[in-house]
Amino acid sequence: MSTIDPQAARSENVTNIQVDARHEPDLAIHVEDLTVSYGTKPVLWDIDMDIPPGVLAAIVGPNGAGKSTLIKTVLGLIRPAAGHVYIHGKPYRDQRRLVGYVPQRTSVDWDFPTTALDVVSMGLYGRLGWFRRPGKREKQRALAALEQVNMSSFADRQISQLSGGQQQRVFLARALVQAADIYFMDEPMAGVDATTERAIIEILRKLRDQNKTVVVVHHDLQTVTSYFDWIVILNVRIIAQGSVADVYTAEHLRAAYGGQIALLQSNSFTKDTQG
Numbered sequence: 001m002s003t004i005d006p007q008a009a010r011s012e013n014v015t016n017i018q019v020d021a022r023h024e025p026d027l028a029i030h031v032e033d034l035t036v037s038y039g040t041k042p043v044l045w046d047i048d049m050d051i052p053p054g055v056l057a058a059i060v061g062p063n064g065a066g067k068s069t070l071i072k073t074v075l076g077l078i079r080p081a082a083g084h085v086y087i088h089g090k091p092y093r094d095q096r097r098l099v100g101y102v103p104q105r106t107s108v109d110w111d112f113p114t115t116a117l118d119v120v121s122m123g124l125y126g127r128l129g130w131f132r133r134p135g136k137r138e139k140q141r142a143l144a145a146l147e148q149v150n151m152s153s154f155a156d157r158q159i160s161q162l163s164g165g166q167q168q169r170v171f172l173a174r175a176l177v178q179a180a181d182i183y184f185m186d187e188p189m190a191g192v193d194a195t196t197e198r199a200i201i202e203i204l205r206k207l208r209d210q211n212k213t214v215v216v217v218h219h220d221l222q223t224v225t226s227y228f229d230w231i232v233i234l235n236v237r238i239i240a241q242g243s244v245a246d247v248y249t250a251e252h253l254r255a256a257y258g259g260q261i262a263l264l265q266s267n268s269f270t271k272d273t274q275g
């Protein structure tokens with residue numbers, strides 16, 4: 001056989017083929033040699049990133065470091081200049097049903113005329129197909145997810161008429177109904193009060209405890225060690241990645257944030273390798 005059908009190559013029961021369509025299947029997320037540019041300026045440079053399954057992972061780095069771009073590229077929303085992304089060993093397009101996404105709040109058009117319940121129901125469309133309207137069972141699942149984030153009394157409220165923290169909870173509920181295996185959340189705790197932050201981290205921990213992989217862009221460096229067990233420190237390039245216990249050091253943060261690191265207390269790190 002001289003030609004290889006990529007469809008067949010992907011199928012589990014075809015062995016001994018020249019093209020191995022699976023890459024690092026034991027990793028939840030495997031990113032190789034990824035470079036992304038807007039126009040000519042590279043905003044992510046030669047990224048290799050591995051995230052194992054069942055971790056609660058933080059992506060940290062200063063504003064403009066490329067955190068949102070990295071997530072959007074993994075989700076196929078941005079086309080990279082180079083590189084590959086694998087979700088459980090396969091390209092994202094084959095795995096999209098496994099993946100849930102909570103976008104950064106500032107990137108969403110909140111004037112879109114839709115209710116909180118509609119937004120959550122959209123999380124089910126991946127399963128339903130775009131042309132089927134959600135039925136009674138789907139509506140019940142969406143309501144149950146709103147209940148989980150304490151928002152069921154706002155189900156019929158227009159999304160534009162909710163506060164920022166309430167909007168954030170609705171988007172979390174939308175991700176929850178997807179019953180995904182891997183979640184990407186872009187700053188889910190930005191601009192929420194302490195109660196909402198606690199509620200969100202509890203939900204994220206529960207997902208992790210169900211062996212799901214949760215990847216969160218996070219800005220509050222003081223809470224990294226208490227919230228997360230895995231970390232990716234990014235500033236255009238990968239500065240460090242690994243378990244929080246191993247790589248969350250003042251030295252790596254200085255490399256990512258430069259002078260801004262003076263604002264941080266050294267006792268919020270696992271190690272201070274400086275001196």
Ligand SMILES: Nc1ncnc2c1ncn2[C@@H]1O[C@H](COP(=O)(O)OP(=O)(O)OP(=O)(O)O)[C@@H](O)[C@H]1O
Pocket residue numbers: 038043061062063064065066067068069070104
């Ligand atoms: N659509 C776009 N067109 C051109 N440049 C962009 C676009 N989106 C982002 N950028 C630039 O790419 C770089 C990375 O942006 P990105 O949004 O990924 O950063 P971030 O780490 O998520 O930052 P923040 O912490 O502020 O959310 C920035 O320099 C930004 O100005």
Ligand SMILES: [Mg+2]
Pocket residue numbers: 067068069104186
């Ligand atoms: Mg961002």
